[in-house]
Amino acid sequence: MIKTLCSHLLRKNTSFNNATSRAIVLTALRHSPKSRSGYESETAEIQDSLRQFSLSENYAFKDDEEDKPQAKLSNSMPLRSKKDKSEHVRFSEFVDYRRVKVKGGSGGDGKICFLSLMSNPMAGPSGGDGGNGGHIIFEACKDVKSLNNVKSHYTGLLGERGEHKDMNGANAEHLFVKVPVGTLVKDAFSGRLVADMNDHGVKYLAARGGAGGKGNHYFLSNQNRHPRVAEMGAKGEEKELILELKMIAHAGLVGFPNAGKSTLLSAVSRAKPKVASYPFTTLKPSVGIIHYDDGEQLAIADMPGLIEEAHLNRGLGIGFLRHIERCVCLFYVVDISASEPYQQFKVLVNELTQYKDNLATRPTAVIVNKMDVEGAEEKLADFTRQLQQDSLSHLRVIAISAKYGQNLSELLIHFRELYDIYRFEKFHKDL
Structure with missing residues (x-):
């Protein structure tokens, strides 16, 4: 057909x-x-x-505004995983905030020494220089997902001291601390942003090691042929920093507690978030990966539940919304079985606006979940009518049942379309 x-x-x-x-x-x-x-x-x-x-020669993508460049969509289809999920429960603590003290390694001291040879008992000063202390370097790594392995204090290695016969001390090795991609580094006292580690391999020099001291051979001159002075190694740089993780996901799921966000995430990906029938089951954000048949992999993040007046620190607050600041698009998950689903949607938009104005202007879609309950079709029609009354008919409404996997294909296809449009616009913006 x-x-x-x-x-x-x-x-x-x-x-x-x-x-x-x-x-x-x-x-x-x-x-x-x-x-x-x-x-x-x-x-x-x-x-x-x-x-x-x-791909037919007679097919063309058309937009309502003919004067704008047309985005080329990939037409990729989501892949269904045929492998069963692991039954092993992995308990891992998700940490997105850490206060860290870093101190670079001190440099090695210079040596005071005089060389005495068999044929020349007073051959002059021969004290070597001390080695440099090690730096503390933060490195963004795509394999690290949380700040739970980051310690609260790091001290760099010490440089070796100089030796006799003009032998310089070895420089200390630098200490690399791996942090997740998307980590923000801030000064603990001023709150100033000093580094945004938004890509794999990005490095930030957190604390410099001290320079090694000069040996007495360095101070040899025509005026002073027997210097009895050497430098001490410099102390390493010391700082107190705040590491704040902003997850990099292509889409974020925002909704009330028990709206079915975790169930939806587990249905479209291999993620295994905690699913239960009580509110605030999700206390920390979870991320799942969606695979498409052209090899593209998109990440979708499940946020903890928002409630009314969350910006006033009710419920879990809105501090975790920093994780969706980098998202390409947002999906409002609305529970159609609630007494007033449209009121839920308005509260969600308001809370995002209270956090940051530009979040509400991101490409969005409304996911109406739990369409398997009785009376869902009538509530969906009423929900769509209220959107039209508030001049929001341009919003895409996707009715699904995450529990039974109904209409998830339409959601994932639309998700890929939003990503393709974003990538197209970003490419033309960078030209």
């Missing part, structure tokens, strides 16, 4: 935008004789049909 519909559209030389084409194929899928349900229904037939439709 799907291939017949796509072939008919191709013969008609029809041109649609990307969202329309996908909606047509997904609608045909829902009404096909063979029943399928959301994310579990991805087959080669759907992928081939979408690719045939999108």
